[in-house]
Structures are given as structure tokens and as C-alpha cells.
Amino acid sequence: MIQMPQGKKGKVHHEIIGFRVNEWIVYRCSQCDYELHNNLTTHKVVIKNQKREITHSGTYQPFKIESTGEIRKRGLLGGNVH
DSSP, X not given: OEEOOOOOTTSEEEEEEEEEETTEEEEEESSSSOEEEEETXXXXXXXXXXXXXXXXEEEEXXXXXOOHHHHHHTTOOOSOOO
């Protein structure tokens, strides 16, 4: 399991959930349009739609298998990956 750090006190905090797409771990927020893409091969990190007033933390659990439909229902799949 990979854990993202907790946010700082006094800021709005959103939980994110990660899922794997090929060599990328993609963390998406269901409360806003924040995304963090982490490449497992190159260690490149791409952050999209970061807002100063909102912190994000969450986990990626590789042993939990979800269908694309389940991920879509939770609002976590959409747009391009990386």
C-alpha cells in the first residue's frame, strides 16, 4: 500500500484514491478536479489542477481489484491518464 501524506492544519482536506493504469498510479479526487499521476518506472510525477487552499491525501492498494465501471461510478475515472 502506498500512502500520500496528510494535509496541513487549517486547510480544506480531500481524500483521494489511487488506481493503477499500466505503469502509472493515478490518484483522483472525487470532490474536485485534482489529479496526481506517479510513474512506477521513471518515478515521474505529474500534478494537475492543484489548488493552494486544498490538501489531498490518500492511498493506493494494489491488492484491491475494481472494475472500470466501479471506478467510474465513484467519479474517479475520466479524461486522459498522465
